[in-house]
Amino acid sequence: MGAPWQVIVLNDDHNTFEGVAHALAAVLPGVGYDQGLTFANKIHSSGRAVVWSGHKEQAELYWEQLQGHGLTMAPLERT
Amino acid sequence: MLLAITNGGKLGLGLVAGLFIVFAILSSFYFPRRDPEFPGNRLGAFVAVAALLFALTMGGVIVFAAEGGEENAAEPATATETGGSTGTTTEAGGAAAGDPAAGEAVFASAGCGGCHTLKAAGSSGAVGPNLDDAKPDAALVVERVTNGKSPMPPFKGQLSEKQIQDVAAYVVQSTKG
Numbered sequence: 129m130g131a132p133w134q135v136i137v138l139n140d141d142h143n144t145f146e147g148v149a150h151a152l153a154a155v156l157p158g159v160g161y162d163q164g165l166t167f168a169n170k171i172h173s174s175g176r177a178v179v180w181s182g183h184k185e186q187a188e189l190y191w192e193q194l195q196g197h198g199l200t201m202a203p204l205e206r207t
Numbered sequence: 208m209l210l211a212i213t214n215g216g217k218l219g220l221g222l223v224a225g226l227f228i229v230f231a232i233l234s235s236f237y238f239p240r241r242d243p244e245f246p247g248n249r250l251g252a253f254v255a256v257a258a259l260l261f262a263l264t265m266g267g268v269i270v271f272a273a274e275g276g277e278e279n280a281a282e283p284a285t286a287t288e289t290g291g292s293t294g295t296t297t298e299a300g301g302a303a304a305g306d307p308a309a310g311e312a313v314f315a316s317a318g319c320g321g322c323h324t325l326k327a328a329g330s331s332g333a334v335g336p337n338l339d340d341a342k343p344d345a346a347l348v349v350e351r352v353t354n355g356k357s358p359m360p361p362f363k364g365q366l367s368e369k370q371i372q373d374v375a376a377y378v379v380q381s382t383k384g
Contacts, residue, residue: 130318131317131318131321132318132321132360134321134322134334134358135358156357157357158356158357159357163357177358178322178334178358179357179358180357180358180360181322181334181358181359181360182355182360182361183360206318206321207318207320207321207322207332207334
């Protein structure tokens with residue numbers, strides 16, 4: 129068992145709160161629009177937020193999908 | 208299994224089983240050669256002796272092997288007791304039967320500290336709740352570690368139930384002690 133991989137979204141100046149929330153809700157299992165907004169707030173206030181963590185392969189998939197939605201992604205990190 | 212049986216148990220079981228084996232060999236080869244009619248009119252006695260030896264061997268297995276089994280079972284039992292006694296805080300926090308000492312290792316190897324601050328573990332992760340502040344009870348830790356809550360992954364399948372109980376006991380002990 130290894131430590132989980134983290135999918136991290138960075139703050140930027142071209143995505144709206146709603147756009148980020150929609151993207152997160154569309155890609156991440158178990159994340160709805162409301163939680164997406166919570167993440168968006170955290171990204172905005174902290175500059176970044178871990179939005180998902182777990183197996184590397186899944187992390188890579190979500191990372192690519194979120195990037196495909198136009199979000200600014202940090203490289204995958206291992207906790 | 209055999210290794211778990213005590214030396215005395217092995218000796219006792221060996222003697223009883225050996226007696227049965229000797230009896231069987233004698234009855235099959237030696238007695239019929241001396242007396243082709245064997246067991247003849249003493250069939251009843253032969254069956255009785257065979258039944259007695261069978262019962263003794265089975266009894267020996269139950270008695271001696273059970274002795275070994277108890278000794279074997281004594282280890283986990285001790286561990287549980289230890290978990291129970293050192294886990295006074297655990298019980299107060301939600302009745303987890305985990306072993307906090309084992310949980311410390313799980314906390315480190317599973318990467319919990321990467322996301323959670325826990326002073327006792329020297330971790331300062333800021334992704335998830337600060338455990339020193341949150342002071343979760345054992346039931347909550349077990350639930351979150353087992354099923355996760357985004358962005359925390361579920362650890363079910365990666366950690367055993369025992370490991371999850373252990374890490375819950377560790378977190379509770381570290382934050383309430």
